[in-house]
Amino acid sequence: MREIEVRTFAKEDMQRLGELYHAVTANNDSVFWWVGEEENWPNVFVAIENKRIIGKGQVSVISTVPPGSPEERSHYIYFNLKVLPLREDDYPLYDLLYECLLNRAYELKETLPGSNRTIVGIGNQSTEGYNNNYFISKGFIYAKSLYTMRRDLCEKIEETILIEPYRYLGGALDSEERIEEYLAVDLEIWPDAPIGHKQLSDKQKNSSWTIFIVRENETLVGSIMAWIDEDGDGDGIIEDLFVRNSYRKQGIAKYLLSQALTYLKHHGCTSAELQVETANSSALSLYHSAGFKEVSEEVRYHREL
Incomplete structure (x- = not known):
């Protein structure tokens, strides 16, 4: 193997990173994380050979659980490791980046509440065989x-009605109290992968981000987020659709989904995407009824850190 330099990402790497990105995603069958803002670059590592980026590794804290949570709940840190297609079976190259990712993951683990364990994971398209087998x-x-599902927004969006006593509020995370309420309900719905303050804050930085909330009196019963993928191809993104258990099967989820689709269409999107677990039959039924179709499958693997 020729001499390979592995180091943290720097500003001068941006153009060469674009070359790697286009090579890896040419067939739209790879999960590739973009490097984000400069504050995130200590979590990004590049492998350089002959002045060319031939691989990139990235690590991120995906979700955390607050102190005092049940011990079976875990913090989640995820990796994303990509190499040039011609090097996808070059496991010694993977090793160089993996060592950096693992060391950085242990550093990030030290910043998390120690009352719960930490899980490290990866998510790849099911077709990324060499990458999956490496991990x-x-x-x-x-x-x-998880399936990635897509809907054509040129097709008619079914109008839905919210029945009494429920009421709809748009963009209603306008105080710290409301944010804490939302995070508590999100933790209730997704105990193994709550969104947490950081992820929510990161999503809110998107200029097109919005949230739709349904309440019964003052009780938050359901919600959905939507925004435009400004770093990608401009698709509309839908995420974190939930309805609390005792309020389900009353049309609330369908109503929220309709609101999010209408919002994205009015903001110029021609399609909308979301992810759903392949085993979640009720959610799949909802999304199929709303016109979504499966376009790819992501497989996730993990282990304790």
């Missing part, structure tokens, strides 16, 4: 699969 060789085991 399996490192002790990662299958966790779950």
Whole structure:
């Protein structure tokens, strides 16, 4: 192997990173994280050979659980490791980046509440065989699969009605109290992967981000987020659709989904995307009824850190 330099990402790497991105995503069958703002670059590592970026590794804290949470709940840190297609079976190259990712993950773990364990994971398209097998060789085991689903926004969006006593509020996270309420309900719905303050704050930085909330009196019963993928191809993104258990099967989820689709269409999007677990039959039924179709499958693997 020729001499390869592995180091943290720097500003002068941006153009060369674009070359790697286009090579890796040419067939739209790879999960590739963009590097984000400069404050995130200590979590990004590049492998350089002959002045060319031939691989990139990235690590991020995806979700955390607050102190005092049940001990079975976990913090989640995820990796994203990509190499040039011609090097996808070059496991010694993977090793160089993986070592950096693992060391950085341990550093990030030290910043998390120590009352709960930390899980490290990866998510790849099911077709990324060499990448998936590499992580399996490192002790990662299958966790779950998710479909990416897409809907054509040129097609008619069914109008839905919210029945009494529920009422709809748009963009209603306008105080710290409201944010804390939302995070508490999100934790209730997704105990294994709550969104947390940081992820919510990161999503809110998107200029087109909005949230739709349904309440019964003052009780938050359901919500959905939507924004435009400004770093990608301009698709509309839908995320974190939930309805609390005792309020389900009353048309609330369908109403929220309709609101989000209408918002994205009015903001110029021609399609909308979301992810859903392949085992979630009720959610799949809802999304199919709203015109969504599966376009790819992501497989996730994890292990304890």
